[in-house]
Amino acid sequence: MLLSLNWLRAFTPYEGTAQQLADRLTMLGLEVEEINRPFAHLANVVVGRVLDCDRHPQSDRLSLCRVDIGQVGTLPIVCGAPNVAKGQLVAVAKVGTVLPDGKEIAETVIRGQTSRGMICSESELGLGEDSDGIMVLKGHFNLGHSLARVLDLNDEVLDISVTPNRGDCLSVLGLAREVAAEFRLPLTLPQTELPEDGAYCDQAVAIVIDEPELCPLYQARIIRGIRIAPSPAWLQRRLLAVGQRPINNVVDVTNYILQEWGQPLHAFDLAKLVGPTIRVRRAEEGQRFTTLDNRERSLLDSDLLITDAEKAVALAGVMGGANSEVTEATTDILLECAVFNPTSIRKTSRRLGLSSESSYRFERGVDQPGSALALERAMALIRESAGGTVLRGVARSEPRPWQAPRIAFRPQRAGKLLGLSLDETFCRTTLQALGCDVIEEDQSVWRVTPPGSRRDLEREADLIEEVGRCYGLDRIPSVLPRAAKSLDQLASLAPKTEFRRRIKLWGQGLGLTEVVNYSFVSTQELALLGLADAAKTITLRNPLSEEQNVLRPMLAPGLLQSVRHNQTQGNTTLRLFETAVVFQPDAGSETGAREPARLGLALTGQRHPEGWPHPTESDAEPTNFFDLKGMVEHLLRHLRLPAATFRTQPDHSICLPCAEIILNGEPCGWLGQVRADIAESCHVRRELFLAEIDLDLLLRHWAESVQSFTTLPTFPPVRRDMTVISAQNLTYAAIQEAIQSSDMELLQNIVLVDRFLPGTKPETEEIRHTVRLTYRHPERSLTNEEVDQLHQGLCNRLQEQLPIRFS
């Protein structure tokens, strides 16, 4: 909402500066975002008198003028306007002036004649629409005085951000009421004199409301015999100051009243209304209607229409129709001043994507009892500038009269809720200054009736806010609450929160970088990853773009996006992790989705940081699958969870090869090398590895796991290596399991120390796994002979169970 200070002062005698006002309004909850001086460019435009005006020697259309601008002297100016004449008082833009269109006035030579300034038209000065000729000032003005001063254009305009509850502050009057209350100034409504004549309005037009819930009040006045013309200059300037383009003396008045009273009006050309009858009814489903902006709209029966005896003439509260528009030829006007249901207006306006100054105000509620005054003032203004005869009285139908709420207000509760000791007199005067009627039924409970403009005041809490707001919320003291909570209720972090925190610290400790990706990705990206199954994803109804139209069913797409961005930035080595929920459809959930928590890992590039001391040769290699698997295993060990098993997951849509992670018999995630085409789409030149782990499952095992101490061994271990030779399709897990299943009490540990293919034909060679076994007795030292015997026994059993040999 733009508030002109000059306009405000017509209602209340505020004498302070714009900045002071802005500060106070902001602290009242009416945040001032900016202070503008809409006519600041006029500072260098001065009043001048045309002393001479001769034809330019080299042009028929140009005039050569000498203009007296007072004490500074006279200026030679070449002027192209047809209406320039000797003796006129004109607006002269001096050299250096920047006009509203950005043009800077400079000294120039036009066809051999020097010109030092410009005689301006209204439109060039941003003071009106007239661009046919220069602006000729009428009256007595001092030459050389600035135009801003002589036309009283030193206006300042506050740009106020009005919260949705304060529809009343979308008007000069509403803001004036706030200012008057805040500064304890009087509020003066404009005096309206409206001579009426001729027939009675309610006999000239019938008003029928079919939908009283959607239109509680419809009133109209008629004026006949007007002449459409530009509005008076003062009215144009007020509109211009708040960014409204003047159109004509009827439309401008409706805009003026909308700004001043917050009451939207609509002017119909009476000659175009059949009947004349005004009917307020619902549109028919699919009905077509052309609005003022010449767009044909398709309506639903939830839209409210104004019709005459035959046809729709306006989309109620949103926009008028092209068929009843006021034109240059209009002589008789029916002026509508109605109140519409906020919800209905909002539905229509949003569905059609058609938000107007009117619909914006109706959505936020207008002052039903106050609307009659707005209509009267509008009529008076039209009559003043357009002439004509105002018919007697008002045609009006009010099926749902305004019922002001009567609110019980306890001053003591106000103080208690605000944490203040409030003076009762302050409460009373504040509520009264805001236009409320206050009856003190008894000392502790008052009956408060708010004004019709304050539709946001419905309950005691609303009144308490008003009192607090006017007292100054910033004056409320600071007290730390004493909540009556017992110590056992001071629960620390929820297990979920605590667990995620641990995971994040683990990632950081391991040298990973945490990323946070958007929860939405594109269908296209999911298709690339083979995840585009619509039954397994959740799609946004109204995405911002196709790039972000579906919720990610796993973390991988987001992680790949992070990889892609970093690769394009030249960050080729990446060690990323992310913890977040993913989204899966679940018809059984109230939200229609499950949100399992996941941990994602992405790894590519160097295994070790660059630079001296040089790593060993294998350390200089790029990172590979086993680095990532090591991290997964490290996480489980870090959480003191049992070791997972890993088995090939064929046909994984993102990774090849891919391994499924099994924890305590349950699938717990996967890890693998990203398929080449996907890696390429992320601009990765080296191998890229991803893992995704089910954090909910991990949390469950972690919460159940119990840590307990095992006595330290006192007797020395004895180690034996064995090299198992087999075909390449024998997995290490098979060897490991066979050893473990032999169930030897004294066997304490198994470590794979080497794996190699000795020959030159790796495809067909037998593979050798060297395993180091640790034997230990808890109560005595083992002898070499004992261990040899145990070890040989183990070897023999393995050879029986597995297709292996030892030499």
Add this chain to the structure above:
Amino acid sequence: MTVAHPAGSSTLAEQLDELGQALEQGLASAHTAAEVEAIRVAYLGRKGLLAGLMSSLAKTPPEQRPALGQKANQVKALLQEQMETRLRELERRKEHELLARFDPSLPGRAQWLGSLHPVTLVTEDICQAFVALGFEVVEGPELETDFYNFEALNLPPDHPARDMQDTFYIGESTLLRTHTSPLQVRTMERKAPPLAAIAPGKVYRRDSDLTHTPMFHQIEGFLVDRDVSMADLRGTLTAFVHKIFGPDTIVRFRPSFFPFTEPSAEVDISCMLCGGRGTCAGKSCRVCKQTGWLEILGCGMIDPAVFAAVGYDPEVYTGFAFGLGVERVAMLKYGIGDLRMFFENDIRFVSQFG
């Protein structure tokens, strides 16, 4: 190595003295611990020079023997001391040489540096501040129902205040939560007062430009009990602001509007760059845009309509609620200028935090 042989003509006492002098000369030319050891063997060994002299003690007159014996012991102690001194000297020299070659300015073997996202760090900081005040941490779904996100929070359908939060819809009545406020309702449904909780999490709004991303992070906080007042709210938020932004930060309450609180306030803090003056070194402050204030969070007293939705009696209980944007706090705290960097995840950005 040369070992001086004492002259045969002198007395045993003289020979013992000469032994000491000879050792001193010998040690001076020993440059390693091994050379010192060889000298030790030659002088003090079982078949060494001292042992040789001592064997002639038996030939001296018995009355001289105690004095000579004592002298021999003194010489032996002296010899040992000389040798140890020399060993220490050599050890020190070795250390000097080692230090001369040592270059501590060479880089260490680099380890990967782990980093936490600034959103994580700020969320942690804020949660810790409130947990210390006795708040519990609660979480809820990111995909919400219209009831929890709007209706129960006094935002009926077609209310103009819904414009304040442009919403991503999934279905007719399911949506991505536009704020963490649904946790107020979910928590109050589950528990009876008194309660004090904070709810961090991702939220979503259909808005994307220089200063808005369609996903961001919020922390909601609320406290319900008997006789909770706006002064308690101010005290709590002041304590929090002082913890996060420093004890000199000034907190300002400014009336505002949220459908789920009444009265509602925006909380501004004094600008940490210009200290609330609005100017830095004569220029207008770029952080607070010359106002001296930074808008940091929204808050208010929980609206009776919210209590009605969860079945609390608003005549018995009152409470406050507040919500703040994590990215906003992180930008102020770390001086990050561009919101979009938070979700690009450039490692050169994230690596700066941990």
